[in-house]
Amino acid sequence: MKLAVIPGDGIGVEVTAEALKVLHALVPDVSTTEYDLGARRYLRNGETLTDADIASLKEHDAILLGAIGDPRSVPAGVLERGMLLPLRFALDHHVNLRPSRLFPGSATPLKNPGEIDFVVVREGTEGLYTGNGGAIRVGTPQEIGTETSVNTRFGVERVVRDAFARAQARRGKLTLVHKTNVLVNAGGLWQRTVDEVAPEFPAVEVDYCHIDAATIYMVTDPARFDVIVTDNLFGDIITDLAAAVTGGIGTAASGNIDASGTNPSMFEPVHGSAPDIAGQGKADPTAAILSVALLLRHLGKEEVAARVEAAVEADLGSRGDAPVVTSEVGDRIVAAVSA
Amino acid sequence: MKLAVIPGDGIGVEVTAEALKVLHALVPDVSTTEYDLGARRYLRNGETLTDADIASLKEHDAILLGAIGDPRSVPAGVLERGMLLPLRFALDHHVNLRPSRLFPGSATPLKNPGEIDFVVVREGTEGLYTGNGGAIRVGTPQEIGTETSVNTRFGVERVVRDAFARAQARRGKLTLVHKTNVLVNAGGLWQRTVDEVAPEFPAVEVDYCHIDAATIYMVTDPARFDVIVTDNLFGDIITDLAAAVTGGIGTAASGNIDASGTNPSMFEPVHGSAPDIAGQGKADPTAAILSVALLLRHLGKEEVAARVEAAVEADLGSRGDAPVVTSEVGDRIVAAVSA
Numbered sequence A, B: 001m002k003l004a005v006i007p008g009d010g011i012g013v014e015v016t017a018e019a020l021k022v023l024h025a026l027v028p029d030v031s032t033t034e035y036d037l038g039a040r041r042y043l044r045n046g047e048t049l050t051d052a053d054i055a056s057l058k059e060h061d062a063i064l065l066g067a068i069g070d071p072r073s074v075p076a077g078v079l080e081r082g083m084l085l086p087l088r089f090a091l092d093h094h095v096n097l098r099p100s101r102l103f104p105g106s107a108t109p110l111k112n113p114g115e116i117d118f119v120v121v122r123e124g125t126e127g128l129y130t131g132n133g134g135a136i137r138v139g140t141p142q143e144i145g146t147e148t149s150v151n152t153r154f155g156v157e158r159v160v161r162d163a164f165a166r167a168q169a170r171r172g173k174l175t176l177v178h179k180t181n182v183l184v185n186a187g188g189l190w191q192r193t194v195d196e197v198a199p200e201f202p203a204v205e206v207d208y209c210h211i212d213a214a215t216i217y218m219v220t221d222p223a224r225f226d227v228i229v230t231d232n233l234f235g236d237i238i239t240d241l242a243a244a245v246t247g248g249i250g251t252a253a254s255g256n257i258d259a260s261g262t263n264p265s266m267f268e269p270v271h272g273s274a275p276d277i278a279g280q281g282k283a284d285p286t287a288a289i290l291s292v293a294l295l296l297r298h299l300g301k302e303e304v305a306a307r308v309e310a311a312v313e314a315d316l317g318s319r320g321d322a323p324v325v326t327s328e329v330g331d332r333i334v335a336a337v338s339a
Ligand SMILES: CC(C)[C@H](C(=O)O)[C@@H](O)C(=O)O
Pocket: A080, A084, A085, A236, B181, B182, B212
């Protein structure tokens, strides 16, 4: 397996190291290429992501990313719009996969969480993330700034189809989340696409929920969800909330997938670089390790993926109130999967 | 006081009746004009909102609205885009005010909610709600649907200024919620406007939070918020979540305010028409009653507004597990404010 590794910034570096420990323990023949991308490189030479980076990344079977960004030294937007998003677009990562599970012992803020186990399939290459929009008369009282959400039948259909297939392989329930009552052009396209693909998956029950109502269900009845399919921005919002109700972004993993298989898919924890706790060895590498499980499953290694998840589940369940020590979590998971 | 009343559909009719009971008990000289707007009228004659309706509504000091819509018989979007939103735009309701408080006895889904008491100032006349966007090749594999968020310095500044003033009159903390790292045109405008207005309110501490992170804080540390200012769509999302964490939309009130005073402002519960429980006398009129409190405060009647809120707070605290009977809640609040 040829793996590209982008440790990134802050705790990204630390959690990636643990994730790689686990990967190496399970898959003997992994060759890794490390990429220097993120705040450090940007601050050194102003580069965010070059064509050469993209071409070279494409030579791999998959990509593991830690976390990108340093809000103390890089203005908001520079790395997001200069590196993270261009990477998703260049590699056509249209399925942004974000599973949410309430693991035993997780610190959910909810009183009665119920059994939380769902997957959000967030579209990753359209919507408000396309950089369509502009501004005129900037800095004057007449300034106008626009952002345009772009949605295509092609783009919506492929992600909807992917979500239906996942629902069919799970508990058979798909919920479209959108705001069709206000965003009638985009919403109409999403709703009609779901309606038209549905007959191909007769075993899947289809539901719809406005994004505002979805946030309510997320805290009052998250167990109702199995697979959620939604656009780029709503997916961004609902997955952070989902991570929070399942005990925090310390355990939320994600995949940026090109479902066509043309380009390598990328796996990463949902959390950021957390510069405030970087370098102290106390970041929880669980989300990065679970991202390795997603990576393994994506590459067809279901059995080892399940082993990682079982080990993580057991580890979370036995932690008690002990503070997290980054390397010890990795060591424990390695021991468990090697046993 | 000349009050326009739009009871609307479903439980809107029932909760409005209770809210009016309370208003009449407190303010002797209220004359009301009832407007037949919503699903019933639309189903009868296809009308959503006429120019004559708007002209006539403008003749009032304020508007009280129950709830609009009947998802069983009116397609999503028809009344939203035909009546609710045109009303907000026609009456220039740029300050969409949504207070969130955790009342004693409220059924919050959070384990450790803390002291929740904040106000969301949602922009009400711009953003993705302007109906800017379109679709081509609808129904074909080449369909494209767009939605454009429109943001002007004029529109952003007036709502930011309003939010600063509210923060100054409260605990002195203002949080801008946006997605500046992705939506750089709109986000840049919002961020710069906040930065430029801030010096006029030196006692107000300014904070910023991405919308995704804001949903996390909303369930892990909602007590951190005092005043949130945000755009139309983010405000829609975050206020439903806020309502959920404070025990449900049964108690969430809102004001659609023209801060210039040119047009009458409109007050309404955040909840919908809930056709599933309509006509059974079990809808909670608390949100509608609290909307009357917002209305009274907006018209300068601070003392009576506070009386309504105190009565609601006491009532919620003493309910226990008894089921809600719509008219009894109204009677109890009337008795309390008249005592
Ligand atoms: C960093 C940012 C661009 C990104 C997004 O908005 O997609 C992040 O929030 C995420 O969810 O992966």
